[in-house]
Amino acid sequence: xxxxxxxxxxxxxxxxxxxxxxxxxxxxxxxxxxxxxxxxxxxxxxxxxxxxxxxxxxxxxxxxxxxxxxxxxxxxxxxxxxxxxxxxxxxxxxxxxxxxxxxxxxxxxxxxx
Amino acid sequence: xxxxxxxxxxxxxxxxxxxxxxxxxxxxxxxxxxxxxxxxxxxxxxxxxxxxxxxxxxxxxxxxxxxxxxxxxxxxxxxxxxxxxxxxxxxxxxxxxxxxxxxxxxxxxxxxxx
Numbered sequence: 001x002x003x004x005x006x007x008x009x010x011x012x013x014x015x016x017x018x019x020x021x022x023x024x025x026x027x028x029x030x031x032x033x034x035x036x037x038x039x040x041x042x043x044x045x046x047x048x049x050x051x052x053x054x055x056x057x058x059x060x061x062x063x064x065x066x067x068x069x070x071x072x073x074x075x076x077x078x079x080x081x082x083x084x085x086x087x088x089x090x091x092x093x094x095x096x097x098x099x100x101x102x103x104x105x106x107x108x109x110x111x112x113x
Numbered sequence: 114x115x116x117x118x119x120x121x122x123x124x125x126x127x128x129x130x131x132x133x134x135x136x137x138x139x140x141x142x143x144x145x146x147x148x149x150x151x152x153x154x155x156x157x158x159x160x161x162x163x164x165x166x167x168x169x170x171x172x173x174x175x176x177x178x179x180x181x182x183x184x185x186x187x188x189x190x191x192x193x194x195x196x197x198x199x200x201x202x203x204x205x206x207x208x209x210x211x212x213x214x215x216x217x218x219x220x221x222x223x224x225x226x227x
Contacts, residue, residue, distance in 0.1 A: 004155060009153075034216075036216075041220070041221070042220050042221070043117070043203060043205075043217075043218030043219050043220045043221055044203070044205075044216075044218040045218070046215065046216050046217075089155070089156070091155070091156075099144070099146070099161050099163065099169075100158050100161075100171060100172065101156075101158070102155070103155025103156040103157070104155050105153055105154055105155050106155070
C-alpha cells in the first residue's frame, strides 16, 4: 500500500532563505506527483505537477524534483517571503488508480520577516 | 469566478443526526470528489464522480452517501453522524480526473459531531 510521508511537520526560517521541503513515498510505481499549498481556513491550491517520466518542474520561485527510484520528491523555494507561509502538501497518483491521490500530512512553513 | 463552492463552512451535529454538505462548481468539470482532512494525516478520498449519474467509492466511504444528478453539484450526505466523522471536508473538481494537476478545491466545511 502506497504511503506518503512529509518531514518535518513544521519548519520556520527567516525571510530570504532558500529552502527545501521533502516528500517521500513507499511505492515507486506512480503516474505523477503533485505539490499543493494550503492557507489557513482555505482550500488547497495546486502548485506543480510532475509526471513519472519527468525529473523536475518549475514555476517562478518554485522548483519540484522527482526521483522515483528513491521514492523522493523535493520542493525548492527560492528567496522565501512571508507570503510563502502556508502548509505544503504532496500527493501521488498510484500506478493502479485513475482517480485517487495518496496524500502526505503536509509541512507547515513559517517565514519570519 | 466562483470556482468550487462548499456550504456550510461550519456545522455542529449531535450523534445520530443526518446532514448534507453541499458542493457546486461552475467550471463544467466532469470529475468531482470529496476528501476529509484530519490532524496529522493526509487527505483521504471519500467518494468521487466522473460525470453526472456516475459515482464511486474512495478510500473511506463508510457512513457517507453521494449522488451526481447534474454536472455542477455533488452533495455529500452523512446518514447518521458519529464523533469519528468530526473532520474538515473538502470538495474538489477537475476537468479530467487527477491526471492534469488542475484540481480545484473548495474552502472546506468544518464538521463537529458531539
